[in-house]
Amino acid sequence: MAQSPSHSFKFVAKSTVDSNSIVRGLRIQVAAIDRDVAVFDVHSMNERIDLSLSSRKTSMVLANAFGGVALFLASLGIYGVLAYVVAQRTREMGIRVALGSTRGAILGLVLREGFKLVAIGLVLGMIGAVSIQKAVANEIYGVRPLDPLVLATVMAVLAVVALAACAIPARRATRVDPIVALRSE
Numbered sequence: 001m002a003q004s005p006s007h008s009f010k011f012v013a014k015s016t017v018d019s020n021s022i023v024r025g026l027r028i029q030v031a032a033i034d035r036d037v038a039v040f041d042v043h044s045m046n047e048r049i050d051l052s053l054s055s056r057k058t059s060m061v062l063a064n065a066f067g068g069v070a071l072f073l074a075s076l077g078i079y080g081v082l083a084y085v086v087a088q089r090t091r092e093m094g095i096r097v098a099l100g101s102t103r104g105a106i107l108g109l110v111l112r113e114g115f116k117l118v119a120i121g122l123v124l125g126m127i128g129a130v131s132i133q134k135a136v137a138n139e140i141y142g143v144r145p146l147d148p149l150v151l152a153t154v155m156a157v158l159a160v161v162a163l164a165a166c167a168i169p170a171r172r173a174t175r176v177d178p179i180v181a182l183r184s185e
Contacts, residue, residue, distance in 0.1 A: 094181020
């Protein structure tokens with residue numbers, strides 16, 4: 001300090017006591033030594049970590065927003081594909097019902113087709129996650145790129161959204177009137 005009085009220096013204190021009481025005590029002790037020395041920019045370690053990550057928080061919020069939009073668009077896509085498939089197979093569904101198929105069997109048929117597409121998408125997503133893990137490793141804080149809990153949660157959320165997207169066309173398929181379906185071309 002005597003060699004370079006214009007520069008500031010930093011203290012780091014580790015304690016189990018409340019950080020505010022440490023700061024007060026530090027200010028009192030520094031003032032007792034020299035009243036002209038200012039104690040400023042005092043933060044706890046958690047605050048320091050938050051400050052260092054604040055620049056990434058915006059990009060993470062944007063990534064979460066884009067992820068939400070992508071999830072919504074994926075559910076719309078699944079719904080659209082299955083609605084189209086059900087519309088194209090209305091006649092087949094009518095024949096199945098006329099031959100004695102139950103509504104549960106029709107529902108299961110449509111849901112199985114939807115989950116085949118979802119399963120393929122989840123497998124391709126896992127392959128994509130494995131292939132870009134090194135690029136993503138530097139962008140996320142506190143989570144490993146292939147964290148099993150995170151991957152399982154994401155896959156579960158996607159499966160639930162896919163089930164919801166499949167449910168509407170599947171329910172519509174169970175309501176096919178066999179007579180109307182057989183008469184229409």
